Amino acid sequence: MVFKRLFCVFLLAFLAENLYSQNVTPAISDPVQLAQAEQKKQEVFKQLFKDPTNLSLLFEYANLSILVGDLEGAIGVFEQMLIYDSELPRIRLELGVLYFRLGAYALANNYLKSVKEYDPPPEVVAKVDGFLDAIVNAEKSIQWQQNLGMGFKHTTNGNSGINADFIEIGDFLLPVDPNSKRESDRSTMLNYSLSIDQDLKHPRGDNIQYFFSYGSDTLDTFTQFNIQSNVLSVRRNFNLDENYFSFFNLEDPVFAPNINLLRVVLNREEILRSGRISLDYSGILDNGSSMLFSYYRDEKIFKTGAQKNGRINGMSYGQSYVIPGSQALIGYKLILENYRANAGYEFYENYGVEFSYSKPLRENWQFSSKYSYQDKSHDEDYPLFGARHDEMESLRMNMMRPFGSCWSLNLGAVHSSSDSSINIYKRASTNLTAQVNYQCFK
Structure with a gap:
């Protein structure tokens, strides 16, 4: 119970620090839609104070972070979720993709390979293999x-x-x-x-x-x-x-x-x-x-x-x-x-x-x-x-x-x-x- 409370406090502090951050171009180009996504992100953040271990809310917050260009904020949420529950292959896949987008290929490679340890369906395996091949190409000395x-x-x-x-x-x-x-x-x-x-x-x-x-x-x-x-x-x-x-x-x-x-x-x-x-x-x-x-x-x-x-x-x-x-x-x-x-x-x-x-x-x-x-x-x-x-x-x-x-x-x-x-x-x-x-x- 103490661990759970400490986890919740740490997670919410992290989210508060990264509430308005942005490190890549947002997926939304329309200024009105972007502002709406930022507002929704803040609303979900407020809900997390009441229910900080709600996986649905955490997923929603992470996805909104991705939409507004805050990949590092989404990564922080997913990594804290793995600390709470290490057997979440979907989270590992999401982390692999996000680290790939940020150019952190070593971390992306580790998370993507770990997905295969949980016997994912063929379509997930194909997606993982596609990103692993892309990492190999990205790390070549000649592009x-x-x-x-x-x-x-x-x-x-x-x-x-x-x-x-x-x-x-x-x-x-x-x-x-x-x-x-x-x-x-x-x-x-x-x-x-x-x-x-x-x-x-x-x-x-x-x-x-x-x-x-x-x-x-x-x-x-x-x-x-x-x-x-x-x-x-x-x-x-x-x-x-x-x-x-x-x-x-x-x-x-x-x-x-x-x-x-x-x-x-x-x-x-x-x-x-x-x-x-x-x-x-x-x-x-x-x-x-x-x-x-x-x-x-x-x-x-x-x-x-x-x-x-x-x-x-x-x-x-x-x-x-x-x-x-x-x-x-x-x-x-x-x-x-x-x-x-x-x-x-x-x-x-x-x-x-x-x-x-x-x-x-x-x-x-x-x-x-x-x-x-x-x-x-x-x-x-x-x-x-x-x-x-x-x-x-x-x-x-x-x-x-x-x-x-x-x-x-x-x-x-x-x-x-x-x-x-x-x-x-x-x-x-x-x-x-x-x-x-x-x-x-x-």
């Missing part, structure tokens, strides 16, 4: 994933036409030929990517990430603007001790040098090669937001204009925040760049800012958006055209929905515009895309 996407795009500027009526050369105004103004077109998109994650088995959890992608955009009418691109990148993540750089005062700091190689082909002719090296430092700030500071150096080689060849030195700083309750993510990034090319009039300074917002919606849809603004001033006048100053804006919106474990649908809209002091560099375009992705390659 890889492929993604294949196919889709269509409608663009209002398929010919990369000029968004101006006149071109000024010296003191003369020349009318823009109607054929040089923007015209709409449709295109077919094909994208493939391969992501590889190598676990270095380091005590800090360091890893290396490799990424390769190929993309093509084939226009129906203006085929001279067909584009293909290749990207190859390698990123080394060093998980540092907290306060390694004390002036940031971060939790879970990560230092990540990486290299990114880019190749662009226009109508089967290579036009650009780029090699970028960056040093990233990221972590969690005291207010719970995530921070990323980056310094980078980008070498560009243009095959059709040697005067543009040069080097970008830049840095950026950004933060992102999760809005409690709605699970919306908001963020910003500040950018400062300096470009030095072979020709002085191609030199420029670029100041930029980005704002992003994403949020889970109903029916498993995920909405994301990004607005960016750049202000680019060239150091010297362009031959014939004079001083050049560009202001560029873009707004991207995307809706993504998974179908099963292998398929997803992406719907996107992008509006971009460039307002330049030299009219031949004025551009504007709106693109609408629909793409289906498949990622279950063996």
Whole structure:
């Protein structure tokens, strides 16, 4: 009887401490339903004061904890129940699944294997074996994933036409030929990517990430603007001790040098090669937001204009925040760049800012958006055209929905515009895309 009372006191104290905690994304994306689940969780907690060993109430409390993203709270309830009664195979199964979701594979493996000691039915055995196989795969030092996407795009500027009526050369105004103004077109998109994650088995959890992608955009009418691109990148993540750089005062700091190689082909002719090296430092700030500071150096080689060849030195700083309750993510990034090319009039300074917002919606849809603004001033006048100053804006919106474990649908809209002091560099375009992705390659 004394043990039972001590157990009840300890359990209720644990529940009270974790009543409002959250350690994974809630299973409920609707803010109203999430608030209702939180309220129901509190009501069940109050009932447990009157009947703290009621298994039905404990199960209900644990399930509500899972719904609102408090897996650790559910684990605490289930583990205390096992202390009171160690022969509960259903609880062992639940604990195995929860620890698996948190990435604690050793504990998940122990609980899942213990379920088989109680002669469970075949469907439970199959579920346990599925999770045990998943643990084996998750603990491999090399994890890889492929993604294949196919889709269509409608663009209002398929010919990369000029968004101006006149071109000024010296003191003369020349009318823009109607054929040089923007015209709409449709295109077919094909994208493939391969992501590889190598676990270095380091005590800090360091890893290396490799990424390769190929993309093509084939226009129906203006085929001279067909584009293909290749990207190859390698990123080394060093998980540092907290306060390694004390002036940031971060939790879970990560230092990540990486290299990114880019190749662009226009109508089967290579036009650009780029090699970028960056040093990233990221972590969690005291207010719970995530921070990323980056310094980078980008070498560009243009095959059709040697005067543009040069080097970008830049840095950026950004933060992102999760809005409690709605699970919306908001963020910003500040950018400062300096470009030095072979020709002085191609030199420029670029100041930029980005704002992003994403949020889970109903029916498993995920909405994301990004607005960016750049202000680019060239150091010297362009031959014939004079001083050049560009202001560029873009707004991207995307809706993504998974179908099963292998398929997803992406719907996107992008509006971009460039307002330049030299009219031949004025551009504007709106693109609408629909793409289906498949990622279950063996």
